[in-house]
Amino acid sequence: MTNESTEPAGPAGPAEPAAASGGGARTWLREHSELGVCVLLFALGVLVLTDALTMNVDIAQRGPIGPRTVPFVVGAGLLLVGALLAVDVLRGGRGEAEGGEDVDLDEPADWRTVLLLTGVFLATAVLIGPLGFPIAGALLFWGSAYALGSRHHDRDPLIAAGLSLFTYFVFDNLLGVPLPGGPLMGVL
Template sequence: MTQTQTAPETKTAKNWFKGRSELGLSALLAALGVLVLVDTAAMTTDFTQRGPVGPKTVPTVVGVLLLVVAALLARDVLRGGRGESETGEDVDPSAPSDWRTVLLLSAAFLSNAVLIKIIGFPLSGMILFWGCAYALGSRNTVRDPLIAAVLSVVTYVAFNNLLGVPLPGGPLMGVL
């Protein structure tokens, strides 16, 4: 063999993955499925199970479905299938990033994380919802804080009182 005969073979092997980037997603899904199944197998059940469906059922089904989806995706990609590019949004890929919006959203999320233990979820959630609306372009100074307050209180009541997921109430603890 001469050097000219081996060069195209190397180039072909090198470019084999170029049109098959979905195989990376398939590998990630498979790894996640294996992780879920391993964690489910290691799960201890220290309580009496009532009925045929126990605490391992749903994670096992999710892990198996992740493996099935990974295998189906890999098969489709290896048969020449390709994912379609997103055409639903009106996005200009050549436009620069909007770092102001990213920083404002980050500030809203970080302020929620810092303030939730101090002032409670209803108030920190209101700051989060209003901050996100402001960062995304809404400038109504009366409507936005009102909607944020309603969303925050409804979310707090739904999780804390209806679902039994305790959230810090802060100064509003006795009121709600």
């Protein structure tokens, strides 16, 4: 029989908890990094509630729900979710690692797609004024589809134009949100 000891061999003696060692605070923060999300949720909740409280409302309220109701609900919801998440993290809860079925975490970022989408969004922001939403929106939808990998050059522009016109008419006519029509709306 051999004589085995449960204590590690060496001058340091038994292993000490990480909190008692020199890097204890860093180790604790690293193990509870989700608390950063809690701080962000609390800050957003306080910001939304502060903004709702300082909102200047001149319109007469026509029912039990006024313009401050939604910001109050959203702000309180952010505070509640932040508190529940903080309790979960402090009780030992951990977020799951990325488990996407088609995501390879070892692959580098696809910067070509990111740059193409950025260019499409910036071009839409520049062109929406002079060309109007129907044309700029069609370019946005088609450019986004192209940047994300669609290569149906005969079908994609037609879908983008239809989607853009539908979105324009829904927002402009049904919802009462005026969008710039551009030269195309003078023809229609």
